[in-house]
Amino acid sequence: MTGRSQWKRDCIECPLLECEGLRPLDNGQLKFMQGFKQGEFTIDKGTQSLVQGSISPHVYTLLAGVLFRYRILEDGRRQIVNFVFPGDLIGLQGAMDDPLLHGCEALTNATLCVFSRDRIVELFAEQPQLGYDLTWLAAKEESALEEHLVSVGRRTAQERLVCLAIFLIERGIATGLVKKSSLEISITQSQISDTLGLSLVHTNRTLQALRKKGLVNWSLTRISIPDMAVACDFAQYEGNAGGIRPYI
Amino acid sequence: MTGRSQWKRDCIECPLLECEGLRPLDNGQLKFMQGFKQGEFTIDKGTQSLVQGSISPHVYTLLAGVLFRYRILEDGRRQIVNFVFPGDLIGLQGAMDDPLLHGCEALTNATLCVFSRDRIVELFAEQPQLGYDLTWLAAKEESALEEHLVSVGRRTAQERLVCLAIFLIERGIATGLVKKSSLEISITQSQISDTLGLSLVHTNRTLQALRKKGLVNWSLTRISIPDMAVACDFAQYEGNAGGIRPYI
């Protein structure tokens, strides 16, 4: 795990408490989490956090920033599997006995909250509601992956791009990252293509086509969708990545 | 929910207790599950169980048989998202407040164990270990979906087919469905193509090519892999769908 280690901020000051899209913890839960929390650390944009293949003794909650998770095949082909927004949990799979099958890279500078995987069992025993929330998060993640799978398996290149844009914007809205209906985030076309199972060149051409159609404007630093309803209709997107989520 | 309703078999007689790949429940857990269980029912091969879009008041554990889960777009395009083997949980997402985004169809005659979603909270409160197991299952499912996503996004048609075959056989072994190193199950080529994001015709041709290469033999009723090591190598498959799983 790379990154600069930091002080241990109190959970009462947790930045996620002010996040619109997240259901805040109650006092008892905060107190428990305070003891559960091992610390925080930040990572810089572009750096790896979890590394594929390693067994991590930790679980993390993303406090700020955006990451993405990916898997890489032996010959280098990469598939980006999902994006991680504030409040999302990382490393749960690794915590469940198995070596980590995916890596994680930061799209922006980010800060993570660290928990010990060994003590997850305590969490279930002492805070059933938090255990339930953990399952909720896992189920939601599963649902997002399913939608993603539908895109890659059955949607055309243009539809995939539109779906991804909508998904990211919905998640951005829920986590307060969207301003003036556009999401400021740097995703390279190479990353987009690895997300959608397309080649870089084709991704580029498809993006241009969508700009021309006025469906999605996606530059290196910003995503915006002029008319969300039209876009959803075009891509046959129904998923709901918004809504209130629990966390930690 | 279609299907014939049945008597309520005791959990002590649960067929899953004898399944090699599943970690059996202890007596306390069995007792709890007995009260938690609402009944059983069977569905016939080819029938729908969960229906996309509905809100189900139940969660199910598959006791016998094999199902698959899928999502359908408005215009009819279908993506099969995963296969369900004995011991797997179904409907967790629906239980977590959201309308069900996928449907479920039986590949064989199957029998399901029914639980009430309302009482899931009790489970977390009274049986933390089972709550943990639930999360474990969700995390494992997530992991399987990721691997599937890598296939559809980044593997060639031949690799995808080989991966799927390996995955199904591994799961079949773990649940005792594999005999003489071949899995007897009826999956149509149409279903395969909807799983892998390919067209029906291309799936057919790819299957033939793999038969010719001697990598995978996949007929309407049976899947077998002559040399598992060679197949794994060919498909760059590392995932581990085997291993002991918890259930319920």
Added chain:
DNA sequence: CGAGCTTTTGACGGTAGTCAACTGCGGTGG
């Protein structure tokens, strides 16, 4: 100003999709 990354563009090729017809098999019913 040059190095390196990202985007863009052009040309070409191949994997995979579409359309369509035909075979084989099992079940149903006249």
Added chain:
DNA sequence: CCACCGCAGTTGACTACCGTCAAAAGCTCG
């Protein structure tokens, strides 16, 4: 009993979406 139907699989011809290769143009940064 056999014609008929429906489903699954197979095959051929054609198309096109998308991948690969290659090169150039913009940008950022040291």
